[in-house]
Amino acid sequence: MCDILVPVSVPVQGALFEHSERRELGAGAWIDMRSAWVDDADALFDALLDDVAWRAERRQMYDRVLDVPRLVSFHDLLTEPPPNPAITRLRRRLNDVYAGELGEPFTSAGLCLYRDGADSVAWHGDTIGRSSTEDTMVAIVSLGATRVFALRPRGGGQSLRLPQHHGDLLVMGGSCQRTWEHAVPKTALPRGPRISIQFRPRDVR
DNA sequence: GGAATCCACGGTGG
DNA sequence: TCCACCGTGGATTC
Numbered sequence: 438m439c440d441i442l443v444p445v446s447v448p449v450q451g452a453l454f455e456h457s458e459r460r461e462l463g464a465g466a467w468i469d470m471r472s473a474w475v476d477d478a479d480a481l482f483d484a485l486l487d488d489v490a491w492r493a494e495r496r497q498m499y500d501r502v503l504d505v506p507r508l509v510s511f512h513d514l515l516t517e518p519p520p521n522p523a524i525t526r527l528r529r530r531l532n533d534v535y536a537g538e539l540g541e542p543f544t545s546a547g548l549c550l551y552r553d554g555a556d557s558v559a560w561h562g563d564t565i566g567r568s569s570t571e572d573t574m575v576a577i578v579s580l581g582a583t584r585v586f587a588l589r590p591r592g593g594g595q596s597l598r599l600p601q602h603h604g605d606l607l608v609m610g611g612s613c614q615r616t617w618e619h620a621v622p623k624t625a626l627p628r629g630p631r632i633s634i635q636f637r638p639r640d641v642r
Numbered sequence: 643g644g645a646a647t648c649c650a651c652g653g654t655g656g
Numbered sequence: 657t658c659c660a661c662c663g664t665g666g667a668t669t670c
Contacts, residue, residue: 497652498651498652498664499663499664500651501663501664503663505662557663559662559663559664561661596647622647624645624646625645626645
């Protein structure tokens with residue numbers, strides 16, 4: 438792995454919401470990052486671990502049916518109460534800042550539980566609909582163990598590795614979902630559980 | 643030696 | 657009809 442290590446130069450302190458820490462990725466893609474964005478992240482992590490109805494999914498891949506290497510729980514925030522009221526508060530905070538830029542509010546929360554370093558998600562982009570060419574925004578809150586969030590341009594290029602710590606916020610916007618892919622790679626290093634909350638506009642996973 | 647990365651594989655569904 | 661999607665495991669690279 439030659440790719441390096443991003444936090445490098447990214448100033449993550451200070452007023453994220455002035456967008457002073459926006460990192461432009463090129464071609465209209467950008468990410469915002471903020472560490473320790475979640476208040477009382479310890480309690481939220483513990484509560485979600487217990488309260489969420491985590492689901493294991495299986496997927497046919499080639500000649501086998503495999504367990505998806507993470508647990509998931511999806512919530513449409515417009516039609517059902519979230520598994521924890523803190524999710525509503527986080528959504529409000531995000532909408533206060535981003536709904537204008539987005540043109541519509543975040544309305545859904547997808548939760549993933551990465552139980553250990555063997556849990557992961559492969560390279561993908563979150564597009565709305567299959568053939569859509571429109572940009573969307575995804576906000577990801579991380580709780581629990583630190584895991585690398587990797588980003589790379591579609592079609593190849595240097596990838597970024599962004600360690601996501603307990604309570605961190607990462608927002609991907611602009612063309613990011615179309616022109617970049619992201620992943621949470623497996624790691625052989627010892628890792629405890631991590632929960633991610635992905636806020637999206639509309640009912641997409 | 644160990645960890646990370648790359649790549650091929652093909653059924654599914656939009 | 658077509659093609660993007662995605663998890664694994666072996667090979668390769670770091």
